[in-house]
């Protein structure tokens with residue numbers, strides 16, 4: 001199956017006047033298929049924004065080829081449009097939420113007759129209904145982010161790019177956002193999410209590309225299967241009987257607030273240890289990997305810069 005988005009040996013070198021050139025992307029190969037949600041992670045300066053700018057047609061790569069549905073990004077976007085949530089949405093501070101959405105819809109080519117209903121639906125979905133007449137300058141950061149999401153969803157584009165989409169969202173909207181992304185999934189659509197929040201990416205994406213200093217260091221298939229490494233670190237939360245821990249897990253480390261870090265080589269060993277603790281009267285309130293599988297991959301993939 002041909003990917004909907006293709007990066008083929010893409011390089012990007014900035015050459016700012018009077019400053020040393022910077023290689024922001026170096027030989028990037030990446031495919032995103034229709035129906036897929038792909039995460040982009042990487043430390044500061046890894047090249048995430050540059051990659052997105054190239055995909056949006058704002059920048060032309062210095063080398064290699066980027067194609068959306070087999071076309072050069074600008075050509076594809078002129079013909080089909082693209083859903084895009086920028087890291088920080090910025091509009092005329094005097095516009096109300098309704099005005100902003102209407103203008104975005106007009107610019108995006110939504111038919112005039114469909115704009116009121118479409119705007120209304122999205123304002124309701126994103127909890128902006130009561131804020132429809134509030135000016136942009138009076139919106140909180142989270143409200144602005146939800147307005148940004150609404151504008152990115154105005155049209156049923158096949159490509160959706162979300163740059164730090166959960167920035168500023170409160171815990172309630174963070175949870176709702178997962179449902180929104182699930183709803184946005186379509187067999188014919190590719191969704192790209194750039195974020196520093198690995199936990200979010202792990203929940204939302206099928207695969208996560210980890211960028212490090214301009215290169216795709218690795219692409220991680222995200223599964224909800226717990227890591228089965230030779231030696232795994234687990235966080236267990238103990239409601240009662242913590243003094244028993246050292247008998248079963250001699251290297252248990254107190255993380256505070258009832259949380260303990262314990263090593264167990266396998267899931268079987270972990271379960272045997274938990275059973276032994278329960279037999280000793282320990283009341284366990286929670287068990288989770290101390291680091292998620294994606295966090296472990298991220299730390300392995302990203303080399304520390306001295």
Ligand SMILES: Nc1ncnc2c1ncn2[C@@H]1O[C@H](COP(=O)(O)OP(=O)(O)OP(=O)(O)O)[C@@H](O)[C@H]1O
Nearest residue numbers: 014016022024042043044045046047048049050051
């Ligand atoms: N316009 C520019 N001119 C010169 N160098 C630039 C320019 N834009 C980005 N860079 C450099 O390119 C590299 C990649 O930057 P980019 O903004 O793409 O990274 P990022 O992964 O999005 O970082 P962050 O997580 O901090 O937003 C960095 O070294 C950055 O300093």
